[in-house]
Amino acid sequence: MAEESWRIPMLVQELATKVQQPPSRYVQPEQYHPISLRVSAETPERIPVIDLSRLLAADGGADEAIKLRLALQSWGLFLVDNHEIETSLMDDLINASREFFRQPLDEKQKCSNVIGGKNLQVEGYGNDQARFEDQTLDWSDRLHLKVEPEDERNLDLWPKHPKSFRAILQEYRMNCKRIKDCILRAMAETLGLNEDYFISQFSVKAPTFARFNYYPPCPRPDLVFGFKPHSDAGVLTILLMDKDVGGLQILRDGKWYDVPTNPHRLLINLGDYTEIMSNGIFKSPVHRAVANAEKERISLAMFHGLDPEKEIEPTADLLNEEQPARYRKLKAKEYLAGFYEHFCRGTRFIDSVKILNMDV
Numbered sequence: 469m470a471e472e473s474w475r476i477p478m479l480v481q482e483l484a485t486k487v488q489q490p491p492s493r494y495v496q497p498e499q500y501h502p503i504s505l506r507v508s509a510e511t512p513e514r515i516p517v518i519d520l521s522r523l524l525a526a527d528g529g530a531d532e533a534i535k536l537r538l539a540l541q542s543w544g545l546f547l548v549d550n551h552e553i554e555t556s557l558m559d560d561l562i563n564a565s566r567e568f569f570r571q572p573l574d575e576k577q578k579c580s581n582v583i584g585g586k587n588l589q590v591e592g593y594g595n596d597q598a599r600f601e602d603q604t605l606d607w608s609d610r611l612h613l614k615v616e617p618e619d620e621r622n623l624d625l626w627p628k629h630p631k632s633f634r635a636i637l638q639e640y641r642m643n644c645k646r647i648k649d650c651i652l653r654a655m656a657e658t659l660g661l662n663e664d665y666f667i668s669q670f671s672v673k674a675p676t677f678a679r680f681n682y683y684p685p686c687p688r689p690d691l692v693f694g695f696k697p698h699s700d701a702g703v704l705t706i707l708l709m710d711k712d713v714g715g716l717q718i719l720r721d722g723k724w725y726d727v728p729t730n731p732h733r734l735l736i737n738l739g740d741y742t743e744i745m746s747n748g749i750f751k752s753p754v755h756r757a758v759a760n761a762e763k764e765r766i767s768l769a770m771f772h773g774l775d776p777e778k779e780i781e782p783t784a785d786l787l788n789e790e791q792p793a794r795y796r797k798l799k800a801k802e803y804l805a806g807f808y809e810h811f812c813r814g815t816r817f818i819d820s821v822k823i824l825n826m827d828v
C-alpha cells in the first residue's frame with residue numbers, strides 16, 4: 469500500500485501552510501504555466517450578461533432571448549442579473565463554507581472522501597482523484613455533495629458545522645432549480661424546440677452536485693492551476709464566485725479572458741451534454757481557475773447532470789442533411805467514466821465523442 473500513497477495526496481490547505489514552493493506534483497509542465505498563457509490583454513469583448521427578469525417578461529423577452537442564444541453560441545456562458553436570489557443567502561452560503569474550511573483538519577475529515585484509508589469516492593471533503601502517478605494536481609481542495617435526488621443524499625458527508633449549512637444549501641438549491649428551469653426553457657425556444665425539451669431530459673434520477681472549491685493562497689501562482697483547464701460534464705452549471713477574489717478564466721477563440729469579480733451575479737456555463745444535445749450549436753466552454761499568492765478563494769458550482777442510464781445524443785429535431793449528427797450517442801454514466809479519465813490527464817472527453825469528417 470505504501471507505494472500507492474500517491475493516490476491520496478495531502479490536502480492543499482495543509483500543504484500551503486508548510487511549503488515555500490509547490491511540490492513538483494502541482495507544477496504544470498512549462499508549456500502550460502499560467503504565466504505563459506497570458507490572458508488576452510486587450511479583453512476586446514465583455515462576458516455577456518443576461519437579465520433573467522427580461523427572459524421571463526410578459527412581452528416574451530424576445531431581445532433577451534436573442535442575447536442568450538448569441539451568448540451560448542459564442543461563449544457557452546453568461547453572467548446573470550436579476551436572478552432573485554437574496555444577496556444575503558449567497559453571502560451566507562459562501563461564509564458557511566468558509567467556516568467549514570477553517571475548521572481543524574480532524575473536524576473536516578469527518579466528511580472525508582477517503583474510504584478505507586486508500587480509495588477516494590466522488591463525494592465528500594478532500595482532493596480530486598489522483599488516478600495516475602504522473603498526474604499534475606490542482607492547487608485546491610473541495611467539498612463535493614450530492615444534493616439531488618434527495619433520497620440519494622449522503623448526509624453523513626454534509627458538514628454539521630456551521631449548523632446553518634444544510635438549511636442554507638437547501639434553500640440555495642431550490643433557487644438554482646428555478647433558475648435552471650427558466651434558462652432551459654429559453655434555450656429550447658431559441659433553438660425552435662418545444663420549450664420543455666431540455667427540462668424533460670431530467671428524470672427523478674437526474675443528479676445535482678454541489679461542489680465547493682477552496683483555493684488556498686499559493687507561493688507560486690505562476691506555476692500551478694487552482695483548477696486545470698476543463699469543461700463541465702453535465703447540462704448546465706451555476707457558479708457562485710467569491711465576491712472579492714477573482715481567478716476564473718474562460719477560453720474563447722484561443723484566448724483566455726478573466727472573469728472579473730461580480731458580487732452577487734451568478735455565472736452560468738453549459739456542460740458537454742448540452743453541447744452534444746444541441747449538436748454543437750451551443751458550446752461547453754473550457755475554463756480554469758488560477759491561484760492567488762496572498763488570498764484564499766472560494767467558489768460553489770452546482771452541476772446539473774442527467775440520469776446515469778439516460779442516453780445523450782444530438783436532438784433529432786436539429787438534424788437534417790446539411791446538419792448531420794456531430795456527436796455519437798452514449799449513456800450519461802459512460803460519458804462520466806470517460807470524462808474523469810480525460811480530466812485527470814488534462815484532456816477533453818468530448819473530443820473523442822465527436823464524429824469526424826463532418827466539416828468536409
Ligand SMILES: O=C(O)CCC(=O)C(=O)O
Pocket residue numbers: 679681695700707709715716755756757766767769
Ligand atoms: O472556481 C471557479 O471559479 C471555477 C470552478 C469550476 O470550474 C468547477 O467547479 O467546475
Ligand SMILES: [Fe+2]
Pocket residue numbers: 698699700755769
Ligand atoms: Fe468547471
